[in-house]
Amino acid sequence: MYTALKSIHLTCAVLSICGYLLRGWWMLRESPLLNHRLTRILPHTVDAIFLGSGIWLAILLRYLPHQQPWFAAKLLGILAYILLGLVALRRGRTKTIRATTWIASLACFAYVVGAARTKSVASWLSLWP
Ligand code: HEM
Numbered sequence: 001m002y003t004a005l006k007s008i009h010l011t012c013a014v015l016s017i018c019g020y021l022l023r024g025w026w027m028l029r030e031s032p033l034l035n036h037r038l039t040r041i042l043p044h045t046v047d048a049i050f051l052g053s054g055i056w057l058a059i060l061l062r063y064l065p066h067q068q069p070w071f072a073a074k075l076l077g078i079l080a081y082i083l084l085g086l087v088a089l090r091r092g093r094t095k096t097i098r099a100t101t102w103i104a105s106l107a108c109f110a111y112v113v114g115a116a117r118t119k120s121v122a123s124w125l126s127l128w129p
Helices: 002-029 037-060 069-091 095-118 123-127
Strands: none
Touching: 002 037, 002 069, 002 095, 069 095, 095 123
């Protein structure tokens, strides 16, 4: 069960970031594809499975944010990623705001992957010698 859930979670992580990069590119190019019906539905489906598998894994492994600081940090990173993504792809009034928040959201995603891999609040920095 653990292995299957983790594979689903990781596959969704790859699909989610690839889709997000593509939508960011379309946002920068002001492409009408950003508002295509499929573009509005598909990412939500992937993200729902992504989130669901993550929550399921956390329950299975008995991870609690107040007991594992890296997990709490990961959840905060995810929240920042989602909120910045919302501004980048929908709410940002100018292209500068949208582009800046898009870059910042990608930094949050990188932080979250690092926190998950290293199980440390310092994320990738914990690997620094
Ligand atoms: C931007 C969103 C997310 C990213 C980039 C992400 C990334 C990852 C990665 C890379 C791993 C594998 C870590 C390893 O190799 O051991 C992982 C595992 C995991 N993730 Fe996520 N995740 C995200 C969202 C979530 C959410 C929303 C939850 C739960 C609320 C969650 C809970 C977990 C759990 C419990 C594991 C298993 C850790 C273990 O095997 O010890 N993730 N995640």
